[in-house]
Every structure is written in C-alpha cells, then in structure tokens.
Amino acid sequence: MYCVTVLYPNQPDCRFDFAYYRDRHIPMMLELLGDNVLRTELRRGLQAVDGSAAAYLCLLNTHIRSPEAFAQVMSEHREWVLSDIPNYTDLQPIIQIDEIL
Template sequence: MYCMSIAYPQTAGASFDFSYYLEQHMPMVTRLLGDNCLKSQVRKGISAPDGSPAAFVCLATIWINSISEFQATLTQHGATIIGDVANFTDIQPLLQMDEVLA
C-alpha cells in the first residue's frame, strides 16, 4: 500500500478554504482515483507541541494500491486537479509518495 502526502505549509498572508477543500476538492480527487483510492484523510494544523504555530495549515493523505494507476490518473486528470487548487488556497503544496510499512 502507498500513501500520497500533501502538505500546505504555513505561509504569512496565505488563505485556505477548508470548506471547499473538504466538500469539493477532495471528493473530486477521490472520485477521479476510483477504486485505487483506499481512503483519504484531511488534517487542520493547530499548533506545534510547544504551542507555537503549526508548521502546516493542512495535511492530507490519500492511501492507494498502485502508484502506476495514481500516475495514470494524474496524466489524465492532473490539469483539472491542479487547476482546482486556486479555488481553495494560494499556498504551493508539497507532495510526497510514501510506501506504508506499518
């Protein structure tokens, strides 16, 4: 199993619309991934352990079975997915593919 991690760093003056992200963007992405999407999760940054501001406004994870199927989805629908980002944030996301070990 694999996991796509998407991180939106805390950025001065940036905006992030969680309602849009949860109600429009993530459902669209998971629908486009189809059966390759096992589950998804969205987390809102609250703070660092010491109480200082969170490093990330939002962290999202999408668990998938196949990296090649994920890449095929991006090839087919990537412009739609990336084009939608401006509807909920002006933060440049950081992306990472992980292999889930435990």
C-alpha cells in the same frame, strides 16, 4: 500499501478554504482515483509541540493500492487538478508518495 501525502505549508497571510477543499476538491479527486483509494484522512494543523504555529496548515493522507495508477490519473487530469487549486488556496502544495511499512 502506499499513501499520497499532500502538505500545505503554513505561511503568514495565506488563504485556505477548508470547506471547499473538503466538500468539493477532495470528492472530485476521489472520483477520478476510483477504487485505487483505500481511505483518506484530512487534518488541519493547529500548533507545534512548543505552542508555536504549525508547520503545515493542511495535511491530506490518501491510502492507495498503486502509485502507478495514481500517477496515471494525475498525468491525465493534471490541468484540471492544477486549475482547481486557486479555488481553495494560494499555497503551493508539497506532494509525495510514501510506502506504508
């Protein structure tokens, strides 16, 4: 099993609309990805262990069956996905595919 991890770094004066991301962007992405998705988890970073600001404002983990199928969907819909980002944030996401051990 694999996990697509999307991280949005916590930067001063950044903008992030959690309601739009949760209620509009993620459902649209899940529809595109179809049955490749096993589950998804959205988290809001609150703080580091020492009480300082969290390193990441938003974290999304999407467990998938196939990284190849994920890559194909992202390739086919890249322009749409990228064009939707400004609707909820001015941050640049960090995206990686992880193998769940």
